[in-house]
Amino acid sequence: MIEKDENILSSEKNLLKIISSQYINEEDFEKLYDSSVILQFKKGEVLLKQGMKTTHLVFLTTGMVKFNYHDNSGKNLILMVSKAPAILGGANIFYDGINIFSITAIEDCEGYLIDVEQLKTIALNNSNFAMKLLELVSGMFKDSVFNFISLAHKQVNGRIAEILLYLSRTIYESETFTLNLSRLEFAEFVGCSKENVINTLRKFHNDGIIEITGKHIVIKDTGKLNKISKVG
Amino acid sequence: MIEKDENILSSEKNLLKIISSQYINEEDFEKLYDSSVILQFKKGEVLLKQGMKTTHLVFLTTGMVKFNYHDNSGKNLILMVSKAPAILGGANIFYDGINIFSITAIEDCEGYLIDVEQLKTIALNNSNFAMKLLELVSGMFKDSVFNFISLAHKQVNGRIAEILLYLSRTIYESETFTLNLSRLEFAEFVGCSKENVINTLRKFHNDGIIEITGKHIVIKDTGKLNKISKVG
DNA sequence: TAAAAAAAATGTAATATTTCACTTTCTATA
């Protein structure tokens, strides 16, 4: 019990900001806390499933996930990649309550399942809290729009350069990292064939822009990568 | 004065739902009303400009607009097309207050400029209202995601078929309509070259799927168009 | 740890898309 509390409070970002005493009182916090469950997810497991009713959000405490959409023809698309700490599923709640995409672990994860009904009840009685949720959803919207824009006017090498920079800066926070997406998943993120991803990564490698050995990537020339991402 | 009120109240969709007495009291409504201005926009005029601070939203009462993003290399992209009645600009407010895209009239429009600060003040004191705004933003998020998905895994003919159906169903609400986008704008919406748009429309015409004479379009074979939009 | 399965890599042919240079057709307005 105590361990659970400490866990929530020790993660310094999103949820803390939102749930902390600034926006929510002790009593509301207890309600939310009592209705939440902590769960482990193995790589590949689905945290939120596309098409299902949104009964909960997930506050991810450790691990990384992908936001993926699968269409009826079997094709798959990765919209976003996110790492702990983060609140997942926020965009679904206040619309019609059906998950528009899945959220899947791309490495072992741990997270709190937060009851949506409870959350709504609290938001209705606390507009500061509701506003914070609005900020959260707007932020996601913005990210999605930027990703969309990039997809629309950039060619594959520009997209790949951009995604490499994004992963390096935002997700792994290092110029050296071990990718936890397969080449196929990477292709689903870029929006092209897996062969194209493989060839382009190889080309970047041969041009000395990156160094890639299997899943291990080192970004050698950020300047050039930047240029490609802008021009491409 | 009376005319203005009637105008707001007679449009049956978004704003009414949100602003109506169910969610906002007489006094708040007056505040919002007093800080709002009605304006006319000519085709091509910008209602909200990308990069500028969000000082107002627009409640569009008549006309049609495009949501367009322009990048520094001069390329332009249309994210969405929307017609009255609609609330425009909602996604910007609660994030960092900078418009992430422009909203431009594609035909003569009329709309109310609603002061954002006033709106925020009211939302802070009225969580029902805040929740309604959340729904609005979530809805836009959802639309954007679907458009994004379509762009990512469909080829140009699939995209064009889809956009034709979208325009027919959602925007013009008829199988016969007069497009108020140029071929170039249509291409910016599809995310391809204008020649590709022209050729594809011609091909659809020759195959008897649509009938196109300049800007006048008749959808002849919805079934086939549907198929192309799904397979493509 | 060996075998099976999955993922990565490669080269080439087929296809899709853009770019370019140009003509034709509209449309606004002087």
Add this chain to the structure above:
DNA sequence: TATAGAAAGTGAAATATTACATTTTTTTTA
């Protein structure tokens, strides 16, 4: 209503991308 400028349309070459067939490498698991 003549005319300039914009928009639409065309065809062909250049480029980008995918699809396919196949091999190599890595990972999983019996």
